[in-house]
Amino acid sequence: MPPPTAKKYAFDVVVFAISQVALYYAVKYVLNSLDPMRDKKKEAKARSEQVLGKLGRKNMKLNEYEEAILGEIIFPEEISVSFKQIGGLDPIIQSLKESVIYPLTHPHLFTSPSGLLGVSKGVLLHGPPGCGKTMLAKALARESKATFINLHVSTLTDKWFGESNKLVSAVFSAAKKLEPCIIFIDEIDAFLRERRSSDHEVTGMMKAEFMSLWDGLTTNDNLRIIVLGATNRPNDIDYAILRRMPKRFAISLPNKEQRRSILDIMLKNQRLEENFDFDTLVAKTDKFSGSDLKEACRNAAMIPVREYMRSHSTSGGDLADVDPAKVDIRPLKLSDFFVPEGDIVQPTKSTVTPTVEVEPEQLD
Numbered sequence: 001m002p003p004p005t006a007k008k009y010a011f012d013v014v015v016f017a018i019s020q021v022a023l024y025y026a027v028k029y030v031l032n033s034l035d036p037m038r039d040k041k042k043e044a045k046a047r048s049e050q051v052l053g054k055l056g057r058k059n060m061k062l063n064e065y066e067e068a069i070l071g072e073i074i075f076p077e078e079i080s081v082s083f084k085q086i087g088g089l090d091p092i093i094q095s096l097k098e099s100v101i102y103p104l105t106h107p108h109l110f111t112s113p114s115g116l117l118g119v120s121k122g123v124l125l126h127g128p129p130g131c132g133k134t135m136l137a138k139a140l141a142r143e144s145k146a147t148f149i150n151l152h153v154s155t156l157t158d159k160w161f162g163e164s165n166k167l168v169s170a171v172f173s174a175a176k177k178l179e180p181c182i183i184f185i186d187e188i189d190a191f192l193r194e195r196r197s198s199d200h201e202v203t204g205m206m207k208a209e210f211m212s213l214w215d216g217l218t219t220n221d222n223l224r225i226i227v228l229g230a231t232n233r234p235n236d237i238d239y240a241i242l243r244r245m246p247k248r249f250a251i252s253l254p255n256k257e258q259r260r261s262i263l264d265i266m267l268k269n270q271r272l273e274e275n276f277d278f279d280t281l282v283a284k285t286d287k288f289s290g291s292d293l294k295e296a297c298r299n300a301a302m303i304p305v306r307e308y309m310r311s312h313s314t315s316g317g318d319l320a321d322v323d324p325a326k327v328d329i330r331p332l333k334l335s336d337f338f339v340p341e342g343d344i345v346q347p348t349k350s351t352v353t354p355t356v357e358v359e360p361e362q363l364d
């Protein structure tokens with residue numbers, strides 16, 4: 001048999017190389033199609049492309065975990081809440097602007113050779129339910145124009161179970177790529193609460209990873225990233241976490257003046273009877289949260305509407321025939337807020353459980 005020629009060798013090498021490439025793609029295809037998260041990853045990729053397009057950063061390279069995190073971004077223009085709609089919290093709004101918005105939008109104001117002007121990388125809003133914490137966070141997102149990551153703990157734990165640590169690190173790496181950025185965690189106590197023996201190992205690892213990456217922010221003054229947390233239960237948050245949130249704002253049940261401001265805002269566009277007695281309404285809503293006040297206003301506002309509908313149906317008319325421009329609903333009266341028998345504001349106040357009311361200094 002004649003010895004193989006150089007040409008034959010070259011041919012064999014090419015065939016071998018092609019078969020290896022084909023094998024590589026075949027294995028990759030099989031592994032991809034076996035991946036149970038394939039559809040979710042595809043979805044996340046599509047969503048992240050959309051988000052990057054909206055942010056004007058189409059060519060940004062992200063890994064698949066960062067793509068998942070991009071699904072948590074809220075755009076300022078998608079938020080309808082502004083600071084003007086929040087009543088009674090002006091001093092807190094001003095402090096939040098100074099500690100969250102300006103450091104992100106005007107970082108040059110916070111740099112000094114001494115390093116004394118360092119910006120806080122953690123801000124906590126705490127207080128009983130329904131008092132405006134989420135509203136404040138949303139308004140901050142809208143007015144700061146920073147990238148706002150509304151981080152749901154379920155995103156870190158459910159989607160790619162077992163890879164939570166990679167998702168946690170993606171939160172921070174994506175935030176760095178998209179700074180200025182606010183990472184908002186509502187009910188932060190559920191995620192970063194004190195360790196319990198019943199905690200899953202993954203939760204502990206995730207928390208440790210989160211804390212160490214958070215420390216990375218605090219040691220680098222140039223990073224314009226802030227972690228903003230909200231909670232009803234500040235006492236459940238791990239002490240180590242509280243230390244990373246030196247700026248804390250107590251959003252308590254509104255006092256008399258605050259209730260007056262909130263009611264002013266809520267009833268601003270409502271037709272009211274002449275000389276509507278705001279003072280009595282304010283006095284009778286002691287211990288109401290902002291959310292309770294909203295509910296009371298909504299219920300009261302329904303009364304004239306219900307009356308109109310009933311009077312129309314008893315007179316044999318059909319509401320569908322009424323010209324919307326001619327609908328004449330009477331102005332709201334103070335008595336609409338009260339049940340006929342007594343002076344209890346409607347609805348019977350929802351169960352506000354003023355959970356642990358902690359003043360910032362008590363948290364230290």
Ligand SMILES: Nc1ncnc2c1ncn2[C@@H]1O[C@H](COP(=O)(O)OP(=O)(O)OP(=O)(O)O)[C@@H](O)[C@H]1O
Binds near residue numbers: 130131265290294
């Ligand atoms: N200060 C306020 N000014 C105007 N409206 C308010 C205020 N506080 C609460 N509200 C009303 O109550 C609703 C619920 O408030 P929000 O969700 O911000 O409360 P929260 O403190 O985040 O409660 P939770 O702790 O239960 O999440 C708001 O959508 C708004 O209608």
